[in-house]
Amino acid sequence: MALKETLKISEIFSSIQGESSKVGLPSTFIRLTGCPLRCQYCDTSYAFTGGERISFDEIFSQLKSIGYKDICVTGGEPLAQNETKDFLKKLVALKYHVSLETSGSISINNIDSRVKIVMDIKTPDSGEVSKNNWSNISLMKPTDEFKFVICSDEDYQWSKTILKKYTLHKKSSVLFSPCYDSIKASHLANLILKDRLKVRFQMQLHKILWGNEPGR
Ligand code: SF4
Numbered sequence: 001m002a003l004k005e006t007l008k009i010s011e012i013f014s015s016i017q018g019e020s021s022k023v024g025l026p027s028t029f030i031r032l033t034g035c036p037l038r039c040q041y042c043d044t045s046y047a048f049t050g051g052e053r054i055s056f057d058e059i060f061s062q063l064k065s066i067g068y069k070d071i072c073v074t075g076g077e078p079l080a081q082n083e084t085k086d087f088l089k090k091l092v093a094l095k096y097h098v099s100l101e102t103s104g105s106i107s108i109n110n111i112d113s114r115v116k117i118v119m120d121i122k123t124p125d126s127g128e129v130s131k132n133n134w135s136n137i138s139l140m141k142p143t144d145e146f147k148f149v150i151c152s153d154e155d156y157q158w159s160k161t162i163l164k165k166y167t168l169h170k171k172s173s174v175l176f177s178p179c180y181d182s183i184k185a186s187h188l189a190n191l192i193l194k195d196r197l198k199v200r201f202q203m204q205l206h207k208i209l210w211g212n213e214p215g216r
Contacts, residue, residue, distance in 0.1 A: 005056045007083055008033040010047035010076060012059065014066050018206030020118045020145055021173060022099060027070040028063055032084065035077040037103050039126040041149065041179050043212055047076040056087055060094065071096045079106040088115050105131040108139050117144040118175075121168075124158055125151035125179070137166050144172040151179040156191055169198040177202050 010031040017027045031044065033051030063071060071091060078084045079102055091098050092114040099116040102108065105128070108117055119136060122128045126149065140146065146168050148159040159176065168174050176192060176199045178185045189201050 003053075003083065005083065005086075006053050007056070007059065007081055007087055008051045009054045009059070010044075010051040012062050012066075014068060016206060016209065017070065017072060018204045018209075019101075019147070019177070019202060020099060020116075020175065021200075022070060022072075022116075023202065023205050025070050026068055027072050028066045028068045029072045029074055030059065030063075032073070032075045032078045032081055034080045035075055035103065036080055037077065037105055037122070037128045037131055039103075039122065039128050041126065041151065041182065043180075044076065056090060059087075060090075063096070069095075069097050071098050072101060073098065074101040075103075077103050077106065079108070085111055088112050091115075103128075103131070104136055105133055107133060108136050113141065117141070118147055119144065120147050120149065121159070121162060123148060123150060123155040125155045125182070137168070137171065140172045142172060145175055146172055147175040147177060149177050149179050150188055151182040153183075153191075155179075155183075156188065160195065160197065163197065163199065174199040175202050176200070177204065180204060180207050 010033045012030050014028050017023055017025045031047050033047055035048055089112045092112050099118055101118050104119045104121055122132050150156050150159055178188045185203055192201055
């Protein structure tokens with residue numbers, strides 16, 4: 001199949017959105033194959049390889065039959081595929097409410113402005129802090145969200161420094177999320193309150209509901 005208007009897809013499924021300001025909304029997830037990073041806590045390494053090349057039209061047809069308006073394009077790293085930006089543009093043109101989860105390592109330039117970007121800032125404990133593409137910060141919109149997955153006290157202190165250095169909360173929403181099984185959630189919540197940080201604390205709702213198995 002020609003590459004134009006196709007994407008390598010790991011899975012398409014419906015579930016409850018577990019993260020971001022859309023938490024709790026029944027949504028359809030499109031998980032794209034491939035990621036250039038190797039975060040130590042990655043729970044979707046099965047999407048690094050494999051998958052099936054599917055045409056945009058076939059994906060649209062599956063979305064229509066599932067029926068949810070909220071669509072989350074995730075990975076892997078969705079922007080690792082050249083066709084993704086074109087796909088996002090077509091998806092919002094079909095009136096879906098689209099969010100894109102990205103590692104922050106690849107430029108978010110030229111993404112349709114109707115797409116909500118949820119961009120990770122990789123912390124030292126992820127093992128991939130060197131991959132942060134800092135030039136992305138100036139491209140974020142007020143409707144977008146920065147996400148820090150925090151694994152330790154050291155990660156928290158580093159995240160606080162980055163938050164202040166780039167005044168991230170003045171650009172977009174900022175999410176601080178405890179790394180599952182690495183730091184006590186209540187400890188992170190207490191640190192945020194103690195320091196009066198202008199961030200949103202979030203726990204991954206889907207992990208509370210279903211552990212490492214996504215609900216369907
Ligand atoms: S960026 Fe996401 S998909 Fe890629 S290794 Fe890190 S956690 Fe896994």
